[in-house]
Amino acid sequence: MSILRFTKDHEWVRFDGTVATIGITEHAQTALGDVVFVELPEPGRELAEGEACAVVESVKAASDVYAPVAGRVTEANAALADDPALVNRSAEDQGWFFRMILADPKAIEALLDADGYAALVAAL
Amino acid sequence: MTPDDAPLALTPLDPLHRALGARMVGFAGYAMPVQYPAGILAEHRQCRTAAALFDVSHMGQALLHGAGADAALERLVPGDMLGLRPGRQRYTLLMHEAGGILDDIMVSRLDAGRLFLVLNASRKAADLAHIGAALPAGVRLEPLPERALLAVQGPAGATVMARLAPAAAALGFMAVAEASIAGTACLVSRSGYTGEDGFELSIPAEAAERVARALLDQPELAPAGLGARDSLRLEAGLCLYGADIDETTNPVEAGLTWVLGKRRRIAWDFPGAPAVRAALEDGPxxxxxxxxxxxxxxxxxxxxxxxxxxxxxxxxxxxxxxxxxxxxxxxxxxxxxxxxxxxxxxxxxxxxxxxxxxxxxxxxxxxxxx
Structure with a gap:
């Protein structure tokens, strides 16, 4: 049983009780347009909450991705190196960015749930 | 410069862009389509493999009237305007006295007494003031704000034009002529800014949407926005004014020495000529x-x-x-x-x-x- 949460910066976090997987939302990939490059954090890197830790480049511009919660990176999605457009095709599944062990698993409860995020997007 | 909070001007194709689902952005004071639902990559490939339609109506258009129009323009640019034959187009530069570039522009000679100018959107107000202030008696500058400008770019563009405007399809590279498209008299040039074969169409604003729809009805054509226009011109190695060239860059260091007319390189009689000559002789x-x-x-x-x-x-x-x-x-x-x-x-x-x-x-x- 995993829980899915969102940030106001348009990232999603799927937490399975041990590891959290982070990516950008469908709304974010639509707004960015064609993704041509993704720079991901190295495994082992310790991230503070809100720290800029990844960069997603569309044809037009570069955008930062922020750590939704504090923790240590365990894995980056190697598939994005060869196929960054996976972010456009499958933003909330195969186009995940990185995985991390949370410093405080309870921190995830402070993030938006699906309804809260949908309301945020609807208000844009 | 346009203040950030000034309302954006709309091109005559604004309703069509919105109907086509374009994502609109502010550019040089205009609301312009940065992309359509296909996306920048697909629009870029459309232009390279078939043909794409761009709205570039934000660019400035003007006519320079009078028997001395060519000589008057030569006082502002380093190109050979006297030698520009009727029905021919040329790329040239409005030069700063210190050797920098005020704008890069297209000049077409329609007939002995009329030159047609296309100016960058971000520079058109300054250009028109600059040109207007330099004219002798008998030469008159007529801005054409009521005209739209469309670009049909890509290898299939000629097929489309042959169907809709055979006279235009017969033009050679950098040639210009009047042609009727969808019942509208357009001024058509065989040129563009994507590196592909293509056409630019100057059209009365009120007929622009009709012409654009007639073009988009052709199976080879799809709309493309400013995003693809930028990636196309960058692949083609073409300068974007304000990014790659500006008042602080001179034509020699910019790799635009070829715009200097042969006669002008003997006379050195254009604004900024000493600085350009020094860059040529000493190397930039x-x-x-x-x-x-x-x-x-x-x-x-x-x-x-x-x-x-x-x-x-x-x-x-x-x-x-x-x-x-x-x-x-x-x-x-x-x-x-x-x-x-x-x-x-x-x-x-x-x-x-x-x-x-x-x-x-x-x-x-x-x-x-x-």
């Missing part, structure tokens, strides 16, 4: 080059270019991703001794020095009709 201190970063990370405008000793030797002025090469590409200025093709340099992207090398321009060969 820096040169515009193409850059191919290794890896996939794009280097955007403003990125520092790092030399073999770790020192900054220049700056990227345009940078992005090439859909045709499926790799990042950039243009920028580097110290002249590092401008040779193949020179190994680095690009400082987010604090990391990424290897890159100087590459010949254009990145993608031009395919103009000959």
């Amino acid at each position: 201190a820096r040169r515009r080059v193409g850059l191919r970063p290794e890896g996939r990370a794009p280097a955007r405008a403003g990125t520092a270019i790092i030399g073999p000793g770790g020192e900054t030797v220049g700056q990227v002025t345009s940078g992005g991703f090439s859909p045709t090469l499926n790799a990042p590409i950039a243009m920028g200025y580097v110290r002249a001794d590092l401008a040779a093709d193949g020179t190994a340099l680095a690009l400082r992207v987010r604090g990391a020095d990424l290897p890159a090398h100087v590459a010949p321009l254009p990145f993608v060969p031009h395919r103009y009709v000959r």
Whole structure:
């Protein structure tokens, strides 16, 4: 049983009780347009909450991705190196960015749930 | 400059862009389509493989009337305007007295007493004032704000034009003529800014949507926005005013020496001629080059270019991703001794020095009709 949460910066976090997987939302990939490059954090890197830790480049511009919660990176999605457009095709599944062990698993409860995020997007 | 909070001007095709689902952005004071639902990559490929329709109505259009129009314009540009034959078009530069570039413009001679000018959107107000202030008696500048400008670009463009406007399809590269399209008299040139064969159509505003719809009805054509226009012109190695050239760049370092008319290079009688001549004779201190970063990370405008000793030797002025090469590409200025093709340099992207090398321009060969 995993829980899915969102940030106001348009990232999603799927937490399975041990590891959290982070990516950008469908709304974010639509707004960015064609993704041509993704720079991901190295495994082992310790991230503070809100720290800029990844960069997603569309044809037009570069955008930062922020750590939704504090923790240590365990894995980056190697598939994005060869196929960054996976972010456009499958933003909330195969186009995940990185995985991390949370410093405080309870921190995830402070993030938006699906309804809260949908309301945020609807208000844009 | 237009203040950020000024309301955006609309082109005559604004309702069509919105009907087509375009994402609109502010550009040079206009609401312009940056992309349509297909997306920038697909629109870029559409232009390279078939044909794309661009609205470039934000650009300035004007007529210069009078028997002395060519001589008057020659006092502002380094090109040969007296030698421009009727029905021919030429790229030239409005020059700053110090040798910099005020704008890059297209000039067409319609007949003995009329030159048709196309100006960059961001510069048109300044250009019109600059040109207007320099005219002798008997030469008159007529801005044409009530005209739209469309660009049909790509290898299938000629097929489309042959169907809709046979007279236009018969034009050679950089030729211009009147042609009727969808019942509307248009001024058509065989030119563009994508590196592909193509046409630019100057159209009365009230007929612009009808002409655009007639073009979009053709199976070869799909709309493309400013995003694709930028990646196309960067692949073609073409300068964007305000990014790659401006009042501080001279034509020699920008690689635009070819715009200097032969007669003008003997007389040296254009604004900024001493500085341009010095750059030609002594060699410029820096040169515009193409850059191919290794890896996939794009280097955007403003990125520092790092030399073999770790020192900054220049700056990227345009940078992005090439859909045709499926790799990042950039243009920028580097110290002249590092401008040779193949020179190994680095690009400082987010604090990391990424290897890159100087590459010949254009990145993608031009395919103009000959």
